[in-house]
Amino acid sequence: GESVGLHLPTLSVQEGDNSIINCAYSNSASDYFIWYKQESGKGPQFIIDIRSNMDKRQGQRVTVLLNKTVKHLSLQIAATQPGDSAVYFCAELGGDDGSSNTGKLIFGQGTTLQVKP
Amino acid sequence: EPEVTQTPSHQVTQMGQEVILRCVPISNHLYFYWYRQILGQKVEFLVSFYNNEISEKSEIFDDQFSVERPDGSNFTLKIRSTKLEDSAMYFCASSPLGVPSYEQYFGPGTRLTVT
Numbered sequence: 001g002e003s004v005g006l007h008l009p010t011l012s013v014q015e016g017d018n019s020i021i022n023c024a025y026s027n028s029a030s031d032y033f034i035w036y037k038q039e040s041g042k043g044p045q046f047i048i049d050i051r052s053n054m055d056k057r058q059g060q061r062v063t064v065l066l067n068k069t070v071k072h073l074s075l076q077i078a079a080t081q082p083g084d085s086a087v088y089f090c091a092e093l094g095g096d097d098g099s100s101n102t103g104k105l106i107f108g109q110g111t112t113l114q115v116k117p
Numbered sequence: 118e119p120e121v122t123q124t125p126s127h128q129v130t131q132m133g134q135e136v137i138l139r140c141v142p143i144s145n146h147l148y149f150y151w152y153r154q155i156l157g158q159k160v161e162f163l164v165s166f167y168n169n170e171i172s173e174k175s176e177i178f179d180d181q182f183s184v185e186r187p188d189g190s191n192f193t194l195k196i197r198s199t200k201l202e203d204s205a206m207y208f209c210a211s212s213p214l215g216v217p218s219y220e221q222y223f224g225p226g227t228r229l230t231v232t
Contacts, residue, residue: 032219043121043208043223044160089160093219094173102173103148103212103219107160 004092004108012114019077021111023090028071032093034105035064035075039086047075047088077113085115119143121224123209129230130199138194138227140209149192150210150221151184153177160208166192199231 004025013019025033031052036044050057050064050073057064063076073090087110094104122141130136142149151163164174166184183195192211196203206228210221 034220036223041225043210043225045223046220049220091160094162102165102167103150103221104162104165104173104175105152105160105219105221106162107152109159 004090004106008111009109010112010114012116013080014116015080015082017080019075019080019084019113021075021077021088021113023073023075023108025071025073025090025092025108027092028068030092033064033066033073034091035062035073036089036091036107037084037086038089038110044089080113080115082115082117085113087112121209121211121222123207123224123227125227126225127228127230129232132201132231133198136196136199136229138196138207138209138229140192140194140224141190142192142209142211143222144190146211146213146222148172148212148221149184149186150212151194152208152210152223153205154208154226155205163194163207196229199229201231204229204231 034049035047037047038044048059048062048064050066055066061078065074077084089107089110091105091107094106124139128136149166152160153163154160162175164178164184165172181197185193206226208226209224212221
Protein backbone atom coordinates (compact mmCIF):
# COMPACT_ATOMS: atom_id res chain seq x y z
CA GLY A 1 0.00 0.00 0.00
CA GLU A 2 0.95 3.64 -0.08
CA SER A 3 2.82 5.09 2.85
CA VAL A 4 4.96 8.05 3.56
CA GLY A 5 7.05 8.28 6.67
CA LEU A 6 9.49 10.54 8.44
CA HIS A 7 12.59 9.34 10.21
CA LEU A 8 12.40 11.39 13.40
CA PRO A 9 9.34 12.59 15.33
CA THR A 10 11.24 15.53 16.86
CA LEU A 11 14.21 17.62 15.77
CA SER A 12 15.74 20.24 18.01
CA VAL A 13 18.14 22.82 16.53
CA GLN A 14 19.84 25.99 17.62
CA GLU A 15 18.64 29.26 16.12
CA GLY A 16 20.80 30.11 13.12
CA ASP A 17 21.76 26.50 12.38
CA ASN A 18 20.57 24.60 9.35
CA SER A 19 17.81 22.02 9.77
CA ILE A 20 17.36 18.84 7.79
CA ILE A 21 14.07 16.97 7.98
CA ASN A 22 13.84 13.59 6.31
CA CYS A 23 11.09 11.56 4.75
CA ALA A 24 10.90 8.11 3.18
CA TYR A 25 8.21 7.03 0.76
CA SER A 26 7.24 3.59 -0.48
CA ASN A 27 5.62 4.12 -3.89
CA SER A 28 8.39 4.17 -6.48
CA ALA A 29 5.87 5.44 -9.05
CA SER A 30 5.18 8.63 -7.08
CA ASP A 31 5.44 11.62 -9.34
CA TYR A 32 5.03 14.59 -7.05
CA PHE A 33 5.95 15.51 -3.49
CA ILE A 34 5.13 18.43 -1.21
CA TRP A 35 6.36 19.71 2.12
CA TYR A 36 3.88 21.33 4.45
CA LYS A 37 4.39 23.24 7.68
CA GLN A 38 1.77 23.13 10.43
CA GLU A 39 1.91 25.61 13.26
CA SER A 40 -0.01 24.97 16.43
CA GLY A 41 -3.75 25.44 15.94
CA LYS A 42 -3.49 26.05 12.21
CA GLY A 43 -3.93 24.11 9.01
CA PRO A 44 -1.00 22.83 6.94
CA GLN A 45 0.79 25.53 4.97
CA PHE A 46 2.51 24.82 1.65
CA ILE A 47 6.30 25.24 1.72
CA ILE A 48 7.73 23.74 -1.43
CA ASP A 49 7.07 20.97 -3.95
CA ILE A 50 9.10 18.85 -6.32
CA ARG A 51 8.34 16.59 -9.25
CA SER A 52 10.03 13.24 -9.73
CA ASN A 53 11.96 14.45 -12.78
CA MET A 54 13.96 16.76 -10.48
CA ASP A 55 16.58 16.04 -7.81
CA LYS A 56 16.58 19.40 -6.12
CA ARG A 57 14.46 22.48 -5.85
CA GLN A 58 15.18 25.66 -3.95
CA GLY A 59 12.93 28.25 -2.43
CA GLN A 60 13.47 31.04 0.01
CA ARG A 61 15.72 29.54 2.75
CA VAL A 62 14.37 26.06 1.92
CA THR A 63 15.65 23.32 -0.34
CA VAL A 64 14.01 20.01 -1.11
CA LEU A 65 16.14 17.07 -2.22
CA LEU A 66 14.72 13.97 -3.85
CA ASN A 67 16.63 10.69 -4.08
CA LYS A 68 14.52 8.33 -6.14
CA THR A 69 17.04 5.50 -5.85
CA VAL A 70 16.40 5.11 -2.13
CA LYS A 71 12.96 6.75 -2.16
CA HIS A 72 14.02 9.50 0.16
CA LEU A 73 12.99 13.13 0.42
CA SER A 74 14.49 15.83 2.59
CA LEU A 75 13.72 19.42 3.50
CA GLN A 76 16.61 21.69 4.36
CA ILE A 77 15.97 24.96 6.16
CA ALA A 78 18.84 27.43 6.17
CA ALA A 79 19.51 29.68 9.16
CA THR A 80 16.63 28.29 11.18
CA GLN A 81 14.58 30.91 13.00
CA PRO A 82 12.17 30.66 15.97
CA GLY A 83 9.29 31.18 13.52
CA ASP A 84 10.24 27.91 11.85
CA SER A 85 9.13 25.98 14.92
CA ALA A 86 6.27 23.79 13.73
CA VAL A 87 5.38 20.28 12.62
CA TYR A 88 6.64 19.47 9.12
CA PHE A 89 4.90 16.93 6.89
CA CYS A 90 5.97 15.46 3.63
CA ALA A 91 3.19 14.35 1.31
CA GLU A 92 2.93 12.59 -2.03
CA LEU A 93 0.26 12.44 -4.66
CA GLY A 94 -1.82 9.35 -4.10
CA GLY A 95 -2.84 6.67 -6.55
CA ASP A 96 -1.27 3.39 -7.54
CA ASP A 97 0.53 5.00 -10.44
CA GLY A 98 1.75 7.86 -8.22
CA SER A 99 -0.04 10.50 -10.22
CA SER A 100 -3.52 10.97 -8.82
CA ASN A 101 -5.38 13.33 -11.08
CA THR A 102 -7.75 14.22 -8.25
CA GLY A 103 -5.04 15.81 -6.15
CA LYS A 104 -5.33 13.32 -3.28
CA LEU A 105 -2.36 13.82 -0.97
CA ILE A 106 -0.91 11.13 1.28
CA PHE A 107 0.79 12.64 4.30
CA GLY A 108 3.60 11.28 6.44
CA GLN A 109 3.60 11.27 10.22
CA GLY A 110 5.27 14.63 10.78
CA THR A 111 8.45 15.90 12.41
CA THR A 112 8.24 18.52 15.13
CA LEU A 113 10.98 21.12 14.68
CA GLN A 114 11.98 22.92 17.87
CA VAL A 115 14.23 25.95 17.52
CA LYS A 116 16.23 26.87 20.59
CA PRO A 117 17.13 30.54 21.01
CA GLU B 118 -4.19 37.27 0.32
CA PRO B 119 -7.19 34.98 -0.24
CA GLU B 120 -7.59 32.12 2.19
CA VAL B 121 -9.78 29.15 2.96
CA THR B 122 -12.11 29.71 5.91
CA GLN B 123 -13.90 27.14 8.06
CA THR B 124 -16.69 27.30 10.60
CA PRO B 125 -17.13 26.53 13.39
CA SER B 126 -13.64 26.41 14.84
CA HIS B 127 -14.80 23.92 17.46
CA GLN B 128 -17.87 21.69 17.44
CA VAL B 129 -18.93 19.50 20.32
CA THR B 130 -21.63 16.93 19.64
CA GLN B 131 -23.09 13.82 21.19
CA MET B 132 -22.60 10.40 19.67
CA GLY B 133 -25.27 9.65 17.08
CA GLN B 134 -25.93 13.29 16.24
CA GLU B 135 -25.50 14.81 12.81
CA VAL B 136 -22.92 17.54 12.24
CA ILE B 137 -22.22 19.80 9.31
CA LEU B 138 -18.81 21.35 8.93
CA ARG B 139 -18.59 24.36 6.67
CA CYS B 140 -15.87 25.69 4.43
CA VAL B 141 -15.49 28.59 2.06
CA PRO B 142 -12.75 27.73 -0.46
CA ILE B 143 -10.72 30.30 -2.34
CA SER B 144 -13.03 31.78 -4.94
CA ASN B 145 -11.31 30.88 -8.21
CA HIS B 146 -10.29 27.37 -7.16
CA LEU B 147 -11.76 24.33 -8.85
CA TYR B 148 -10.89 21.35 -6.62
CA PHE B 149 -12.03 20.97 -3.04
CA TYR B 150 -10.95 18.51 -0.38
CA TRP B 151 -11.63 17.34 3.14
CA TYR B 152 -8.91 15.85 5.31
CA ARG B 153 -8.94 14.88 8.94
CA GLN B 154 -6.25 14.70 11.60
CA ILE B 155 -6.76 12.69 14.75
CA LEU B 156 -4.85 14.24 17.66
CA GLY B 157 -1.14 13.57 17.36
CA GLN B 158 -1.46 11.67 14.08
CA LYS B 159 -0.92 12.45 10.43
CA VAL B 160 -3.32 14.22 8.12
CA GLU B 161 -5.59 11.75 6.29
CA PHE B 162 -7.38 12.27 2.99
CA LEU B 163 -11.16 11.91 3.08
CA VAL B 164 -12.56 13.14 -0.21
CA SER B 165 -11.92 15.27 -3.27
CA PHE B 166 -14.65 17.14 -5.14
CA TYR B 167 -14.66 18.64 -8.60
CA ASN B 168 -17.34 19.88 -10.97
CA ASN B 169 -20.06 19.24 -8.38
CA GLU B 170 -19.25 15.62 -7.80
CA ILE B 171 -16.92 13.44 -5.76
CA SER B 172 -13.81 12.60 -7.76
CA GLU B 173 -12.14 10.36 -5.18
CA LYS B 174 -12.85 9.19 -1.63
CA SER B 175 -10.95 7.18 0.92
CA GLU B 176 -12.00 4.12 2.91
CA ILE B 177 -12.71 6.42 5.84
CA PHE B 178 -15.37 8.24 3.82
CA ASP B 179 -18.18 5.73 4.31
CA ASP B 180 -21.95 6.11 3.99
CA GLN B 181 -22.06 8.27 7.11
CA PHE B 182 -20.17 11.03 5.30
CA SER B 183 -21.38 13.29 2.52
CA VAL B 184 -20.19 16.48 0.88
CA GLU B 185 -22.05 19.22 -0.86
CA ARG B 186 -21.45 22.52 -2.57
CA PRO B 187 -24.87 24.08 -2.00
CA ASP B 188 -24.04 27.39 -3.62
CA GLY B 189 -21.16 29.06 -5.40
CA SER B 190 -19.08 29.60 -2.30
CA ASN B 191 -19.67 27.03 0.45
CA PHE B 192 -18.40 23.46 0.64
CA THR B 193 -19.78 21.30 3.43
CA LEU B 194 -18.97 17.98 5.08
CA LYS B 195 -21.83 16.20 6.81
CA ILE B 196 -21.47 13.32 9.22
CA ARG B 197 -24.87 11.71 9.62
CA SER B 198 -24.46 9.82 12.88
CA THR B 199 -21.26 10.71 14.68
CA LYS B 200 -19.14 8.15 16.48
CA LEU B 201 -16.55 8.68 19.18
CA GLU B 202 -13.80 7.87 16.69
CA ASP B 203 -14.91 10.75 14.46
CA SER B 204 -13.33 13.13 16.98
CA ALA B 205 -10.56 14.90 15.06
CA MET B 206 -9.52 18.11 13.34
CA TYR B 207 -11.20 18.40 9.98
CA PHE B 208 -9.44 20.46 7.34
CA CYS B 209 -10.91 21.79 4.16
CA ALA B 210 -8.56 22.55 1.27
CA SER B 211 -8.88 23.92 -2.22
CA SER B 212 -6.63 24.14 -5.24
CA PRO B 213 -6.66 25.45 -8.76
CA LEU B 214 -5.15 22.06 -9.68
CA GLY B 215 -3.02 22.77 -12.62
CA VAL B 216 0.25 21.50 -13.95
CA PRO B 217 2.88 21.87 -12.64
CA SER B 218 1.63 22.41 -9.11
CA TYR B 219 -0.93 20.54 -7.09
CA GLU B 220 -0.55 23.00 -4.24
CA GLN B 221 -3.52 22.81 -1.91
CA TYR B 222 -4.48 25.64 0.38
CA PHE B 223 -5.74 24.49 3.76
CA GLY B 224 -8.18 26.17 6.08
CA PRO B 225 -7.56 26.52 9.83
CA GLY B 226 -9.66 23.45 10.61
CA THR B 227 -12.70 22.55 12.71
CA ARG B 228 -12.07 20.60 15.86
CA LEU B 229 -14.86 18.04 16.24
CA THR B 230 -15.34 16.49 19.64
CA VAL B 231 -17.83 13.64 19.92
CA THR B 232 -18.89 12.77 23.47
